Amino acid sequence: MLIKDLIAxxxxxxxxxxxxxxxxxxxxxxxxLLAMAESLEKRQDEILAENAAEVEYFKKNSSRLHMxxxxxxxxxRIKDMAEGLRQTALLPDPIGHEDFHVTRPNGLKIRRxxxxxxxxxxxxxARPNVTVDAAALCLKSGNACILRGGSxxxxxxxxxxxxxxxxxxxxxxPEHAIEFIKITDRDxxxxxxxxxxxxxxxxxxxxxxxxARVVEHSVxxxxxxxxxxxxxxxxxxxxxxxxxxxxxxAKISRPSVCNSMETLLIHKYIAETFLLDIAKLMFENKVELxxxxxxxxxxxxxxxxxxxxxxxxxxxxxCNVKIVDDVDAAINHINKxxxxxxxxxxxxxxxxAEKFQTLVDSACxxxxxxxxxxDGFEFGFGAEIGISxxxxxARGPMGLEALTTMKYLIEGNGQTR
Amino acid sequence: MLIKDLIAxxxxxxxxxxxxxxxxxxxxxxxxLLAMAESLEKRQDEILAENAAEVEYFKKNSSRLHMxxxxxxxxxRIKDMAEGLRQTALLPDPIGHEDFHVTRPNGLKIRRxxxxxxxxxxxxxARPNVTVDAAALCLKSGNACILRGGSxxxxxxxxxxxxxxxxxxxxxxPEHAIEFIKITDRDxxxxxxxxxxxxxxxxxxxxxxxxARVVEHSVxxxxxxxxxxxxxxxxxxxxxxxxxxxxxxAKISRPSVCNSMETLLIHKYIAETFLLDIAKLMFENKVELxxxxxxxxxxxxxxxxxxxxxxxxxxxxxCNVKIVDDVDAAINHINKxxxxxxxxxxxxxxxxAEKFQTLVDSACxxxxxxxxxxDGFEFGFGAEIGISxxxxxARGPMGLEALTTMKYLIEGNGQTR
Numbered sequence: 001m002l003i004k005d006l007i008a009x010x011x012x013x014x015x016x017x018x019x020x021x022x023x024x025x026x027x028x029x030x031x032x033l034l035a036m037a038e039s040l041e042k043r044q045d046e047i048l049a050e051n052a053a054e055v056e057y058f059k060k061n062s063s064r065l066h067m068x069x070x071x072x073x074x075x076x077r078i079k080d081m082a083e084g085l086r087q088t089a090l091l092p093d094p095i096g097h098e099d100f101h102v103t104r105p106n107g108l109k110i111r112r113x114x115x116x117x118x119x120x121x122x123x124x125x126a127r128p129n130v131t132v133d134a135a136a137l138c139l140k141s142g143n144a145c146i147l148r149g150g151s152x153x154x155x156x157x158x159x160x161x162x163x164x165x166x167x168x169x170x171x172x173x174p175e176h177a178i179e180f181i182k183i184t185d186r187d188x189x190x191x192x193x194x195x196x197x198x199x200x201x202x203x204x205x206x207x208x209x210x211x212a213r214v215v216e217h218s219v220x221x222x223x224x225x226x227x228x229x230x231x232x233x234x235x236x237x238x239x240x241x242x243x244x245x246x247x248x249x250a251k252i253s254r255p256s257v258c259n260s261m262e263t264l265l266i267h268k269y270i271a272e273t274f275l276l277d278i279a280k281l282m283f284e285n286k287v288e289l290x291x292x293x294x295x296x297x298x299x300x301x302x303x304x305x306x307x308x309x310x311x312x313x314x315x316x317x318x319c320n321v322k323i324v325d326d327v328d329a330a331i332n333h334i335n336k337x338x339x340x341x342x343x344x345x346x347x348x349x350x351x352x353a354e355k356f357q358t359l360v361d362s363a364c365x366x367x368x369x370x371x372x373x374x375d376g377f378e379f380g381f382g383a384e385i386g387i388s389x390x391x392x393x394a395r396g397p398m399g400l401e402a403l404t405t406m407k408y409l410i411e412g413n414g415q416t417r
Numbered sequence: 418m419l420i421k422d423l424i425a426x427x428x429x430x431x432x433x434x435x436x437x438x439x440x441x442x443x444x445x446x447x448x449x450l451l452a453m454a455e456s457l458e459k460r461q462d463e464i465l466a467e468n469a470a471e472v473e474y475f476k477k478n479s480s481r482l483h484m485x486x487x488x489x490x491x492x493x494r495i496k497d498m499a500e501g502l503r504q505t506a507l508l509p510d511p512i513g514h515e516d517f518h519v520t521r522p523n524g525l526k527i528r529r530x531x532x533x534x535x536x537x538x539x540x541x542x543a544r545p546n547v548t549v550d551a552a553a554l555c556l557k558s559g560n561a562c563i564l565r566g567g568s569x570x571x572x573x574x575x576x577x578x579x580x581x582x583x584x585x586x587x588x589x590x591p592e593h594a595i596e597f598i599k600i601t602d603r604d605x606x607x608x609x610x611x612x613x614x615x616x617x618x619x620x621x622x623x624x625x626x627x628x629a630r631v632v633e634h635s636v637x638x639x640x641x642x643x644x645x646x647x648x649x650x651x652x653x654x655x656x657x658x659x660x661x662x663x664x665x666x667a668k669i670s671r672p673s674v675c676n677s678m679e680t681l682l683i684h685k686y687i688a689e690t691f692l693l694d695i696a697k698l699m700f701e702n703k704v705e706l707x708x709x710x711x712x713x714x715x716x717x718x719x720x721x722x723x724x725x726x727x728x729x730x731x732x733x734x735x736c737n738v739k740i741v742d743d744v745d746a747a748i749n750h751i752n753k754x755x756x757x758x759x760x761x762x763x764x765x766x767x768x769x770a771e772k773f774q775t776l777v778d779s780a781c782x783x784x785x786x787x788x789x790x791x792d793g794f795e796f797g798f799g800a801e802i803g804i805s806x807x808x809x810x811a812r813g814p815m816g817l818e819a820l821t822t823m824k825y826l827i828e829g830n831g832q833t834r
Binding site for chain 1: 436439453519521525527556602613617618632659666780781783785786797810813822823824826834
């Protein structure tokens with residue numbers, strides 16, 4: 001059997017499950033999430049056994065040992081997964097919510113209600129917790145899902161989805177509502193991307209390479225997530241003490257995540273002193289700085305930045321710095337190099353702040369605070385399926401509602417046109 | 418210069434215009450729409466001259482003379498276009514609308530507001546009125562647009578966009594906010610579809626072939642529109658008089674449009690009499706019927722349907738008929754063969770109606786009325802850019818709001834994470 005036929009067969013099963021899922025009640029979905037949580041804890045030994053074997057193999061065979069931590073499970077991490085499932089059960093159910101209704105002059109009653117997408121495809125990398133999070137959010141939003149995780153965690157993920165399915169089915173969720181793809185060839189990803197009538201949306205979660213591959217090949221609609229080239233612009237009217245604190249934190253608090261700062265822009269009027277102050281702090285925190293000519297002149301410890309640097313997501317203790325003429329120049333630089341994720345201005349000037357918020361083309365535009373707040377929990381949305389960096393359908397942190405679509409329900413009494 | 422570089426250059430200009438458009442007021446946009454309307458009427462002779470030459474050429478050189486009417490302009494049609502522009506000026510401006518705000522425990526103020534997409538690409542076929550409609554809706558929603566119309570109308574469309582741009586620019590709309598692609602090679606479409614950083618969304622308006630080509634090649638997010646394989650299901654508890662009226666109208670009132678019925682499903686309990694009655698009406702109205710075995714047995718004038726027929730959008734006086742066991746069988750047939758556009762049930766049984774509305778996976782699901790009502794004006798939304806048949810972002814008739822996205826604006830006072 002060809003990979004593409006195998007994947008299509010799984011997607012077909014998921015689609016049948018999805019059509020049933022559209023009729024499943026909130027009570028059943030929540031009962032399933034609680035049963036899944038309980039089963040993960042009860043069957044912890046089975047999970048840890050698969051995971052230990054996989055970790056062992058990874059240690060012996062992989063050169064990417066810095067990624068080992070992402071793969072490892074332990075009782076604490078399994079408890080966290082179970083906790084995530086229980087929290088998802090507590091979230092309000094988006095399905096069935098009516099956001100528009102009208103009675104037309106001809107008597108037609110038109111309602112618009114939230115409904116599940118159907119089948120959500122999620123393609124991700126090595127973290128087994130994504131398997132549980134994604135399954136939980138898709139289930140709560142009434143979707144079937146088809147999951148494709150990284151090869152390193154294939155045994156752990158297979159066991160996890162087996163346990164999740166057993167528990168969900170036991171309380172009335174249809175079989176195949178959580179389909180897991182065991183084929184680890186990259187061709188499996190391409191095959192998923194071609195299933196236009198069977199998968200309703202694909203969400204890639206991972207590095208820029210994975211996302212680009214999915215966008216290139218997919219005829220299924222894609223929600224892009226996660227790549228972040230985020231900026232902080234320190235205006236001439238900034239509270240400089242605040243600017244130092246925010247800029248430093250935006251870089252160093254967790255450099256590996258997508259909402260951390262990659263480029264710091266500084267207004268020319270304050271450049272000389274501010275640059276030296278922030279550079280000192282950055283160097284003390286082991287951050288490498290790369291700057292334009294003027295920055296390098298003011299502070300010779302700064303390395304010259306290449307054109308490519310301005311659009312690079314370092315995910316590391318590296319930061320670009322640049323001096324700009326005014327807020328317009330800052331906006332232009334950002335709109336040229338950002339990934340439309342998160343950007344911030346530090347200023348006491350309301351007009352500059354408003355201009356920045358209006359014209360910077362990003363999901364989240366901040367005034368006097370850090371880009372690091374772009375996060376489902378920080379926004380109060382609860383668990384998120386990712387941060388959308390595209391403009392279609394969802395933008396910014398995606399909670400349950402981003403996993404739904406809507407439908408018009410129209411009632412008449414024999415009207416014709 | 419290569420086609421792809423030319424198109425990229427135009428898209429780059431549109432992008433610059435789009436970033437300016439984000440700051441244009443409702444007043445300026447409305448003034449532009451009114452100025453555009455006036456200019457179309459004032460410069461009518463220029464338009465008609467270009468159109469006459471093009472119509473002449475088409476008559477001599479094209480074999481598709483049934484499409485001639487779509488191309489022809491006259492003073493009445495130009496007046497209608499101008500009227501459309503004036504009506505768009507009257508629509509509420511979706512931009513700036515705040516649909517969510519919260520103050521978080523840490524003091525962050527988070528707001529979510531409607532903003533333009535940026536650059537909207539629209540690819541369409543021969544009707545010149547689409548040029549004007551699309552430009553108007555994109556402008557009112559604060560977007561720049563890049564338009565690519567069919568080759569038959571290239572001279573007319575070039576003149577129209579020249580007039581629209583002149584008028585818009587004269588009241589303060591940035592140059593290049595309405596970009597028109599003059600290259601008629603199909604490669605121009607492919608080139609548009611590759612401009613991931615420059616075009617924010619592409620909306621194809623046209624036949625299934627055009628839409629499939631765009632979906633196949635596009636790395637820009639696409640909103641699919643228009644293909645309609647719509648069903649009417651007559652339940653055993655239907656008001657049969659109503660069913661006859663609705664089914665007939667759904668087929669014959671305007672067979673060329675996407676919301677007309679292509680397949681009629683009939684419950685087995687009422688099949689014998691209802692089929693003969695509806696067949697008589699259909700034949701009187703020159704509709705060809707294609708049916709399953711049982712239909713052909715009951716009414717031998719019905720031709721046997723092929724498997725392919727069930728998923729064909731005829732856009733013509735042809736209709737499939739099929740007898741089904743119950744509402745579940747009807748739902749299964751519809752979910753297998755429809756294009757997720759519009760489907761209807763005729764029944765007095767509330768439980769059957771609710772099941773049908775819940776489980777049929779379409780943008781618009783009707784009870785006791787015709788699928789023909791899926792339309793922006795009929796829903797009270799005003800002019801529409803198309804009917805979305807996909808689930809991402811927009812579903813059903815797409816008005817101005819479907820041409821917008823949102824953005825989070827966050828204000829703090831030095832918070833860090």
